[in-house]
Amino acid sequence: xxxxxxxxxxxxxxxxxxxxxxxxxxxxxxxxxxxxxxxxxxxxxxxxxxxxxxxxxxxxxxxxxxxxxxxxxxxxxxxxxxxxxxxxxxxxxxxxxxxxxxxxxxxxxxxxxxxxxxxxxxxxxxxxxxxxxxxxxxxxxxxxxxxxxxxxxxxxxxx
Numbered sequence: 001x002x003x004x005x006x007x008x009x010x011x012x013x014x015x016x017x018x019x020x021x022x023x024x025x026x027x028x029x030x031x032x033x034x035x036x037x038x039x040x041x042x043x044x045x046x047x048x049x050x051x052x053x054x055x056x057x058x059x060x061x062x063x064x065x066x067x068x069x070x071x072x073x074x075x076x077x078x079x080x081x082x083x084x085x086x087x088x089x090x091x092x093x094x095x096x097x098x099x100x101x102x103x104x105x106x107x108x109x110x111x112x113x114x115x116x117x118x119x120x121x122x123x124x125x126x127x128x129x130x131x132x133x134x135x136x137x138x139x140x141x142x143x144x145x146x147x148x149x150x151x152x153x154x155x156x157x158x159x
Contacts, residue, residue, distance in 0.1 A: 021093055029058075086114075086143070086150040090157060094137045098157040104131035106156075114145030114153040 004016040012030040019025060022042035029035055033055030038047035053061065092099050098106055109115050119126040119133065120140040126133065135141070143153060 020091070084147050086145060086147045088150060089120075089140050089142045090154060092135055092137055092139045092141065092157070095159065096137070096157060097159045098135050099137050099139075100134065102132050102134050103129060106135075108153075108156070109145075112145070112153040112156050113149040114143045116141050116143050118142040 002018050006014045006016070008014050008028065012028060012032075015027045015029070017025045017027070020042075024040040026038040026040070026047075027035060028038075035053040035055070035058040037049075037051040037053065039049040040046075041048050103116055116129060117127070118141075119129050119135070120142070121136065121138070141157070143150075145153065
């Protein structure tokens, strides 16, 4: 997910987050502390949803999203098992540099220190994918590796 930050003179700051397959979330933080959240469907110019939060409401929502109130048991188990390793997934798009290329061609492990351990494709899961497996738009890649290399993996695979 990319984040673009922009100063809004006299208003505050705007943070634009591109998520999924082109959907976008804009968060405007006003100097007063109010937060406005705008959700845009893919390629839409007008938001499909607008939510307004007080400073306190926004901070509570942020705490909920960050896991401060609740951490699923499976997350605790995974963290205990993998410690400093990241276990996460990404979804490839048509624009992703990895789309249309094989794992062997990409040399993912050599270049990013991360391993693709599964591919979820149209409801089916390919576990321990063969190096010759060609990646497709819409593939969800499950990756594991050292936490400090995950952002590099994201950039390498998604651009």
